Amino acid sequence: MAYKMLVDMERCIGCWTCAMACKMCHDLPDDDYRVTVRTNGSGAGIDRPQGVYPNLRMSWQPIYQTSCTWCAERLAEGLMPMCEYECPTEALAFGDDADPDSRFSQNLARCKEKHCHTFELPEYEGSRTGVVYATK
Numbered sequence: 001m002a003y004k005m006l007v008d009m010e011r012c013i014g015c016w017t018c019a020m021a022c023k024m025c026h027d028l029p030d031d032d033y034r035v036t037v038r039t040n041g042s043g044a045g046i047d048r049p050q051g052v053y054p055n056l057r058m059s060w061q062p063i064y065q066t067s068c069t070w071c072a073e074r075l076a077e078g079l080m081p082m083c084e085y086e087c088p089t090e091a092l093a094f095g096d097d098a099d100p101d102s103r104f105s106q107n108l109a110r111c112k113e114k115h116c117h118t119f120e121l122p123e124y125e126g127s128r129t130g131v132v133y134a135t136k
């Protein structure tokens with residue numbers, strides 16, 4: 001058994017609600033984030049797409065830091081992690097990867113039905129382990 005967070009990048013709209021919800025929940029200082037949201041675009045600036053019109057592409061990718069605790073205090077009370085709870089598009093799904101009924105497993109199955117592939121970040125990214133990204 002391992003707790004994991006699924007990020008459905010086909011649903012993420014880059015709103016940063018996850019990041020802000022975490023800060024509010026844990027009363028973090030202004031410059032302290034446990035999850036941030038990366039824009040995968042042209043690299044020229046935030047929210048600028050890759051490609052040439054009309055073939056443009058942009059996506060967003062929440063990056064979980066090693067300081068993320070999976071909201072242990074909320075889990076102990078049977079609650080969802082706050083970032084997952086507040087995400088407006090249900091792009092996040094947390095749970096036991098060995099339990100086929102967990103939200104993680106259920107949403108992962110849904111992503112695979114949509115022919116998404118999955119990946120995790122390599123260690124050099126410095127992010128926490130246990131985050132699975134799904135994208136087409």
Ligand code: SF4
Binds near residue numbers: 019
């Ligand atoms: S994961 Fe959800 S809350 Fe976070 S940026 Fe994406 S859509 Fe917004």
Ligand code: SF4
Binds near residue numbers: 023025035069082083
């Ligand atoms: S799981 Fe909890 S601690 Fe980790 S980023 Fe989400 S809200 Fe913050």
